[in-house]
Amino acid sequence: MHDSIFIKSLFNTLYFVFIGTPFVIAFQLATALILNIEVKGINIFRTLYYLPYLVPMVASVIIWIIIFGHTGVVNQILGLVGLGPFDWIQNVHLIKPVIIAMGMWAAGSGILIFLAGLKGVPTHLYEVAKIDGAGPIKRFIHVTLPMITPTILFSVVMQSIAYFQMFTESYILNKGGPDYASTTYLVNTYNTAFRDFDFGLAMAQSWILFIIILIITLIVMRSSKSWVYYEAGNGR
Structure with a gap:
């Protein structure tokens, strides 16, 4: 039984x-692109997008329990168009997307990092691309993306490590349920140590997690040689 839960x-x-990391990174980049547009009052929106990141994670989870509860805001809105109600938190198929959406909601730090990366793209590259007749999409693909690949690399590594170490969202939202559908590695390690009192096994699981994170991080860093561009170095 314990092996199957592990x-x-x-x-999970x-x-x-x-699955979650690409969605969160894409959301962070898309939001940063919007917030990078220099219009009147944009600083207010930048502040608003960062505020959820400042909310303690426990409070954020409680807010999401209220929003996605059976009589929560989401189900009430869906009810206006004749849909639902959906049992978001108690459904084995919906609980993971809810947790990923929670990560997007609290993505203010990552958005700021991408925004800083976008500010660092030399404007003369966009001017040259415009002269060559490149439209917004081509400028994004051939200018913006290559220049912010170091930022993407950093965000991918940090977000992946954050998901490997995720505990609070899963444990408080539904204690890893339903049917262990949201039980993360760290939640299982916690239960092994403080519920089953098998501290030796929990320690072994912690070392396994460390090795897994190390291997995947090394793979990502090694692969970066083929897709990350460093303007002042020997990048691609």
Whole structure:
């Protein structure tokens, strides 16, 4: 039984790392692109997008329980168009997307990092691209993306490590349920240590997690040689 829970927790964690990370990174980049537009009052919106990141994680989870509860705001809005109600938190298929959406909501720090990366792109590159007849999409693909690849690399590594170490969202939202659908690796390690009092096994699991994070981080860093561009170095 314990082995099956361990495998489930590992699978759930890898799901968040390999499915959640791309969604969160894409959301952070898209939001940063919007907030990078210099219009009147844009600083107010930048501040508003950063505020959820300042909310303690426990409070954020409680807010999401209220929003996605059976009689929560989301179900009430869906009810206006004849949909639902959906049991977001108690559904084995919906609980993971809810947790990923929570990560997007509290993505203010990552958005700021991408915004700083976008500010660092030399404006003369956009001017040259415009002269060559490149439209907004081509400028984004051929100018913006290559120049912010170091930022993307940093964000991917940090977000992946954050998902590997995720505990609060899963434990407080539904204690890893339903049916262990949201039990992360760290939640399982916590239960092994403080519920089953098997501290030796919990320590072994912690070392395994460290090795997994190290291996995946090294793989990502090694692969960066082929897709990360460093303007002042020997990058691609």
